Structure formats: structure tokens, C-alpha cells
Amino acid sequence: xxxxxxxxxxxxxxxxxxxxxxxxxVFEGSDGSGKTTILNNIKEYLDEHxxxxxxTREPGGTRIAEMxxxxxxxxxxxxxSHRTEALLFAASRAxxxxxxxxxxxxxxxxxxxxxxxxxxxxxxxxxxxLGYDGVMSINEFAIDGIKPDCTIFFNVDPITVLNxxxxxxxxxRLESEEDSYHKRxxxxxQKLLEREDDNLIIIDARKSIEEVTKASLDKLLEIIGG
Ligand code: TYD
Numbered sequence: 001x002x003x004x005x006x007x008x009x010x011x012x013x014x015x016x017x018x019x020x021x022x023x024x025x026v027f028e029g030s031d032g033s034g035k036t037t038i039l040n041n042i043k044e045y046l047d048e049h050x051x052x053x054x055x056t057r058e059p060g061g062t063r064i065a066e067m068x069x070x071x072x073x074x075x076x077x078x079x080x081s082h083r084t085e086a087l088l089f090a091a092s093r094a095x096x097x098x099x100x101x102x103x104x105x106x107x108x109x110x111x112x113x114x115x116x117x118x119x120x121x122x123x124x125x126x127x128x129x130l131g132y133d134g135v136m137s138i139n140e141f142a143i144d145g146i147k148p149d150c151t152i153f154f155n156v157d158p159i160t161v162l163n164x165x166x167x168x169x170x171x172x173r174l175e176s177e178e179d180s181y182h183k184r185x186x187x188x189x190q191k192l193l194e195r196e197d198d199n200l201i202i203i204d205a206r207k208s209i210e211e212v213t214k215a216s217l218d219k220l221l222e223i224i225g226g
């Protein structure tokens with residue numbers, strides 16, 4: 001076995017505002033869509049084939065954002081107000097954009113993020129019923145013009161998720177929210193899917209992990225020209 005000496009560069013970045021910009025791909029989906037497992041499989045493939053990329057996640061991805069993540073996901077913060085929650089997600093996103101996403105895109109790198117502001121629209125605007133406009137406006141401020149080139153969305157209905165979830169033992173604060181919340185998040189995502197543009201790819205995530213991995217990997221490679 002030989003280590004790949006020259007990682008595969010993604011040469012199809014483009015020039016924006018006079019600077020080279022890499023591609024920014026976001027993976028989205030509700031809890032239980034298998035997103036984490038599928039992203040691990042994709043990571044394995046990209047590593048094996050010597051791709052040069054940055055994989056990051058929300059909420060988190062930087063030291064400060066990980067600290068905010070701990071506050072958000074801690075089981076002890078049941079008294080957190082929904083607006084505080086929305087602002088903390090947006091705050092961790094701003095840090096993530098400034099420290100990881102923008103600098104790497106400016107280097108022409110492929111950046112893959114596990115969730116981005118579409119999550120806040122689904123979970124905070126619809127799930128917490130804070131409304132689209134308010135949540136969108138704090139996120140416009142947070143992302144500072146950085147939008148995904150493509151969002152790959154794992155679509156799965158709440159019934160399938162519930163059945164998958166029964167196998168899980170421990171749930172964090174957000175996961176242990178009542179079913180009506182998750183139903184609103186699901187319906188919120190469906191509304192966003194109707195609203196969103198051609199940069200959105202919807203994958204049927206009711207299928208097996210292997211099938212969903214293959215479908216999303218094929219799409220990803222198509223986008224990055226690999
Ligand atoms: P995480 O453990 O990363 O879950 P997953 O593997 O499903 O991504 O926790 C992220 C949780 O935070 C998840 O329940 C979705 C929620 N979330 C929001 O409510 N708003 C947001 O803006 C983001 C990024 C995540």
C-alpha cells in the first residue's frame with residue numbers, strides 16, 4: 001500500500017469577485033436521515049481516492065463554535081429561549097464561515113459541510129415557529145454572502161425515522177424534543193424544498209444506507225467533476 005503523494009485537486013473552482021473560489025457543498029437532512037453515517041462513507045471514498053477537501057460540521061467546526069454547540073446540545077438547558085437558540089446557531093455559523101468555510105473557498109478548496117443555514121430555517125423558523133423572515137435575516141448576517149454551490153438533501157419521512165430511532169438508546173436535548181417538533185421540522189424542510197432553487201439535490205433517504213451513499217456520492221462527484 002502506497003500513500004497518495006499528490007492529493008487530487010479540484011480544478012473546477014471559479015473566480016468570484018476577482019478571487020479563486022472552491023466549491024461549497026452542504027449536506028442536509030432531518031435527525032435520523034442517516035446523514036452522519038453516509039457522510040462517513042463519503043469521507044472514506046474521498047480519502048481512498050486522494051481527494052483534497054475540507055469536511056466540517058454545524059453546529060461546530062471551530063473551537064468557539066464547538067463551545068456554542070455544547071451549550072446548544074446540553075441536556076441541562078431546557079430553559080433556553082427559542083430566540084437564544086436561533087441566535088446561538090447563527091453565532092456558531094458566523095464563526096464557522098469566517099474561520100473555516102470562507103478561507104478554504106478562497107484557497108480554491110472543496111468544502112463539505114454537514115448542515116448549514118437551511119437547518120436553522122427548518123429547525124428554528126419552522127420547528128420552533130420563529131418564522132422564516134426573522135431566522136433568515138439573522139442568518140444572512142451570519143453567512144455574510146457565503147452560499148452553498150449545492151445542497152444535497154436526505155429526504156426521509158418521520159415514520160421511517162421513528163422506527164430507526166427506536167434502536168437508539170440515548171438522545172441529546174434536541175433529539176429528545178417531542179414528536180410535534182420533529183413533525184414541524186419535517187414539514188418545514190418540505191416547504192424549503194419547494195422554495196429552494198436548482199442548487200438543491202433531493203435524495204430519497206428511505207432507502208438503504210448503501211443505496212443512499214451511492215446516490216449522494218454519484219451526485220457529489222458529478223458536481224466536483226471527479
Ligand atoms: P447533531 O448531533 O450534529 O445531529 P445530526 O447528526 O442530526 O446533524 O446535532 C445537530 C442538531 O442541531 C440537530 O438536531 C439539528 C440541530 N440544528 C438546529 O436546530 N439548527 C441549526 O442551525 C443546526 C445547524 C442544527
